[in-house]
Structure formats: C-alpha cells, structure tokens
Amino acid sequence: AQTVTQSQPEMSVQEAETVTLSCTYDTSESDYYLFWYKQPPSRQMILVIRQEAYKQQNATENRFSVNFQKAAKSFSLKISDSQLGDAAMYFCAYRVQDRDDKIIFGKGTRLHILP
C-alpha cells in the first residue's frame, strides 16, 4: 500500500535559520509526483514545491528546496532564511498518474518560527 510518513509532528526554528522537514513514502510505482503543501493558520492550503520522480535534479523555489532521494524514498523540504510567515502546517503528498488519481498526504508537520 502507498503511504506517506512525516515523522516530525512539530518543529521549531529560529527566524533566519534553516530547517529541514522530513518525508518518506512507500510505493512500488516508478513514475509519480511529490508535493509539499503549506497550510497557514487561516487554513487555505497552498503548494510550496513539487518534484517529478523521473527528474534527478532537486526542485527549488526561492528559499524552499527539496532533497529527493528516490532509492531511499525520501523527500525532505529545506526552508532557508526562515521567516515568521513560514509558520504553518506542512504536508507532504504523493500522487501517481492513474485512473483513480490517488493522492496521499502525510499527517503533517507543524512548524513554529521563533523570533
């Protein structure tokens, strides 16, 4: 069965520092997509970054980057120069392109930014 595991329920980081959120997944598929979503206290979930499994190069979006290790089935999110606005729940998600359009989310990591 496909699963997504986020082993850190909560994390804290000092403002301007770097933090890494971990995500592992289990799948037998070779072609899939991975996402990190952010859900701020206002509750509207937004996409942070995405990665195609067939691409070896790690995705980056400004201060956000991923460390994608396909063999290890690991997909961690690194936030550099943390800002107060980064405080949110972060969800890792896995999606495979098939008829059922399966999308599986992890339980989330609550990130606190310390001023």
Add this chain to the structure above:
Amino acid sequence: ETGVTQTPRHLVMGMTNKKSLKCEQHLGHNAMYWYKQSAKKPLELMFVYSLEERVENNSVPSRFSPECPNSSHLFLHLHTLQPEDSALYLCASSQGRFWSYNEQFFGPGTRLTVL
C-alpha cells in the same frame, strides 16, 4: 471571487439534520475533490470528480453524498452524521485529473461540528 470558495465556513448540526456544503472554483479547472481533515490524522481524500463524473469514492459512508452539477460547483450533502464526522472539510480543484503534475488548489474549508 477568485480561487476556490467554500460555504459555509462553520457548521454545527445535530445527528438527525440534513445539510449541504458548497464549493465553487473560479479557475476553469475540470477536476474537483472533497477531503476530510481530522486532528492528528492524514488528509483523507473522499471523492474525486473529473468532468462532472465521479471517478473515485474512497469507501466513504453513504451518509456523505456528493454532487457535481457542473465543473465549477461541488456539493457535499450530509445526513444522519455521527460525532466522529466532526472535522474540517476541504474542497480542491485542479486542471486535468490525468495531469498529476498539476497542483491542487484548496478552498478555506468548512469546519463541521456534529453534536
């Protein structure tokens, strides 16, 4: 209005009531989703509609009944709910069910409390 909107934002209902949640997307997408978000549990995909056709039902109890009259609107009809159904219900949309690269855009959610 832009993006994905949901009404009502908060709903309190008794176990014998019948109510409906509404979702509307203004993004021209052709796939819409209902999710259930409970505390300390992964986001659960409930229903997927693509081009107004239901393509996924993840073993959701029949007391939840979805309706998608067109590609912009999605409803979740609720009847004889249980207290454990209390949760945040999120609607999402994306462009093309089979384009798994595409991100999902989420609404702000409806906080449902069942007494």
